[in-house]
Amino acid sequence: MGRVTVFQLQIFKLLIVMLRFCTWNMRGAMYGTSYFQSILEKSDICLLTEHWLNKSNISFLENFDSRFDTVYSIGMNCSSYTKGSGGTAILVRKSPGYKIYNLNLKNDRICGIKLCSNEYQDICVLCVLLPSTNYTQEVYLKYLDDLCKYYDMYCEDNVTLIGGDFNIDITNQNISGKAVNYIEFLKDRNLCPAPLKQGCLGPMYTFRSKDDNIRTLLDYVCIPEFISNDIPFLKSQKGDPSYHNYKLHKREFRKHKRQAEKQWQEEKYEEIKSAAELDIEQFYKRVRRMRKPSSSINKLIYNGNVATDDVNVCEMWSDYFHDLYSDNGDSDNLFDTNFFKKIKDFIQTYIDSNDNCVIPYLERKITIDEVSEQLRSLKCGKAPGPDYLCNEHLLYGGKAILTYVCKLYDIILKTEYIPLCFRHGIIITLYKGNNKDKSSPNNYRAVTLTSQLIESKSGLIIEHLADDTTLLSSSKNGLQILLNIVHEYAQRWRLKYNALKSKFLLFSPKKYMQKPDYVFSFGDATILMNATVTYAGTLLDCSRRTFGRTDMTCKKLKRKLHSLYNIGVNPNGMSPVANTVIWKRVILPCALYACELWGHLNSTEIGMLEQAQRYFTRFILCFDKRSPNDSCISNLGLWTIEGLIDKFKILFLGRLCRASVTTTHKQLFNLRLGQIFSEDLARNHQ
Structure with a gap:
């Protein structure tokens, strides 16, 4: 359940104005926008934990309220295509008297800001989300050590405050090992958890279970002891009617959301079952749609160079394919130049000696029926080339399309020239799999998307190509x-x-x-x-x-x-x-x-x-x-x-x-069958 702790802090001799701090475990930033807006109206600095946003939708917080600046961290293993988890954020109300700086902490559970002013002492605020009980004590202590390091780094020159969800209840009589380490952290640095400050009206708990049987104090705002007496007001939003109204509507929304997801799942399952029974191709199409897309490569290594950002990766792919498809000047050593010269001279002599040098098969006019038959073999749902012409345009364009396509092919054969736009293509790289190194370009297969018009024309002349060779020999x-x-x-x-x-x-x-x-x-x-x-x-x-x-x-x-x-x-x-x-x-x-x-x-x-x-x-x-x-x-x-x-x-x-006797596999079958019969006959005669 989401939980909110709000307190007001007035630091005499340091600040003139009252700063209103708020810490909230959101458990999903998308679920309570109206309540989130009401919290921001009452806060100057809002510390958020568990916003569940990833890189593709973190802009939701950045653009939520133009009066606030946002600093955030994203949970571990949250790509742009997966649902986010964890995460922290700090929203600071823009003030003309202070400059806001991001501390740029490289941590998925801690983020921080710095408020600078020419008249008052600078303030640093750290927002933290320590691991829950699902994690081991070693993981918890690792992030607690990171928090100690960040606090020690900034507390010498700045008034440093820490707030967020610490996932530990130090008010419980049975103190765990995690709580002992957390208490030692507070004592060593003279920090005071605001909810436990004596003489301050604070919340008894910040988390409760759905059945209200478990109540724990997990959220704290830790402040230096020398300013702890300057907290005039501290409260928990649990008793606020607007909070209960928000939780009621959130519960209702999630109930309808679960019902809609269940109905959608049942429909997809029925489609997958029908496709598995009738059409395997459609089955795999539906499976690919339901699967989460794999993460794109973030590093590429070629010729000793390493590319990490999108621009450099694209440039490295360009260099790789340029080297792969270039002649490199070694064709004379690889191929038979004498044979090449002989064929070239023969063709030139044939052309010079015949004024009307023609190849009947290529000189004939292509008919509309041939074009129509070839276009009918095209499949729908395929990616277009650089001209953005899809197969559906040719399949359903009608007779007018067939007529102009037929004329275009006739002109290409007559002029012996293929337009430049037909020779351009878009290269798509496909990972070969088998746990090969994703950072090596050699482990990708290049697929070039060209114009569908030139692919259809090639089908009229060339029907089949094969590139595998198998050799069998008995010696x-x-x-x-x-x-x-x-x-x-x-x-x-x-x-x-x-x-x-x-x-x-x-x-x-x-x-x-x-x-x-x-x-x-x-x-x-x-x-x-x-x-x-x-x-x-x-x-x-x-x-x-x-x-x-x-x-x-x-x-x-x-x-x-x-x-x-x-x-x-x-x-x-x-x-x-x-x-x-x-x-x-x-x-x-x-x-x-x-x-x-x-x-x-x-x-x-x-x-x-x-x-x-x-x-x-x-x-x-x-x-x-x-x-x-x-x-x-x-x-x-x-x-x-x-x-x-x-x-x-x-x-x-x-x-x-x-099978037909003219096929290779039937001939091999007959040969092997004859060998078996001859061996049996020879064995019987012995």
Whole structure:
């Protein structure tokens, strides 16, 4: 509950005017604006604790009343996208006789100001929010030591006052270790808590529970003893009718707020359940909307330089992409210049010898039907390029749009010129994940947003591109020959392969325990042998051990389950039936990806996978960990993991048998099947 302590302080020989101090534990600055305004009317200096604001909405306090200047601190781990917690602030009424300075204390629980005047002694005011009983004594003493350091720093030259929420009751007979340290702090520095000053009418408590059974004095304003006799008036706002009216309306507001949040949650849960049953793409879209956005990077390191603010980070990204996409003058060493010159001369000779040098496919006119067919393949909800032209403009623009787009494409082909605006793009960086260093630009994937018009035109000419290459060979020399062919092709057609990302695995029969240490070359680079490689989301182990893959799958099942906790996949969120649908449609297919190729799993691995599924059932149904296994699975109607993997294998075999004989995977399947049959025949003849 919010609590307010107000006292008036008149310091003779130091100040002419009366200063009215107020300390208030707000528990959310957005909830009691009308009452907050009434407090400011009666105060000259207002000390606020627990305003719950973050960097994006702290301006609420700064702009709340133009008659006050604001100094604040923001709670720890409060980004611009998350709900704030904790926090302190000081609002000081602007006065022509005093200058207000921010002490700029680097602390999430303490802030301070300094009032300077040419006629009177300077005053420092510190606002503090010490940790509550949820924190250990070590954490409490750490912030108390910070407060001691700040007070000792400013009390020598200034009259220094401390106020706020100390989260400790020194009036209680059973004094804790925290209270002992706080009392020692007051005695060592001759400070007097204003609510406990003798002869002063003060509040008996500043906090009470909802049932009014617990009443404690947690808020204090500590002043030096030499001016403690100058406090003529001290009171708690608990007995103020306006305070009770404020608390009543706040309670009613939060009740309606909780009801609205519950209704909104139920609607979102129903949408997520329907999407999980019908459309996985829509499911992930809704999940991303409900998740809190990840914090942006605040530091970037490149070439030994460090950028921390937004401007420098953008400039460093510019330098990184400039270096990445620049030629650097080494193209002659990387590529086959003779072949390049030969092709260039051949094209020029062909053009010179033919007056009407044409390529029929490129000289033909693009029809409206072709443009319409290509535009229909565009997806809605995609980000536009620099021209702010969205896919929806082209999809729903009608026949007039198709006509002009068709003419534009014809002019581009005829003039052999692409407009400059089509060659501009906006680069968006996406973090690659896997706990990689976020401060390194190499751990981000660049996505360039270009004009949708040029992307649609490219689709009319180029349909498919692929950049992955997989080489298979039964011998060392054969694989080296294949690598030489790929390198020669890349040199000729000016393609770049990253040899550092290339992996080599050697599969051999189990009887060969010690494998040779082969080293392959790709141009000037070398490719070393690896024991394991994750390719297309599947862990490949040259020793054909499967325990590591199974262990990774079990961890992935639990990690995927807990990643969906905030969107309702938990006992207090959606129903067990809805959570089971998400488990079967989303979590299991993701974790068991490519299980059709796993081969035989031993009993230990099967037990690990079954245990991971039983963990889900007990978690969702709130069962005890010693509950029977059969009841866990049968209550939700789940298959065993072993049966589910067998089902996926049979379905995969059916797709292989129905595949066309011209496809690569069908040819490999037939080859391997023939090898197995020939081995069985040879074994039977022996």
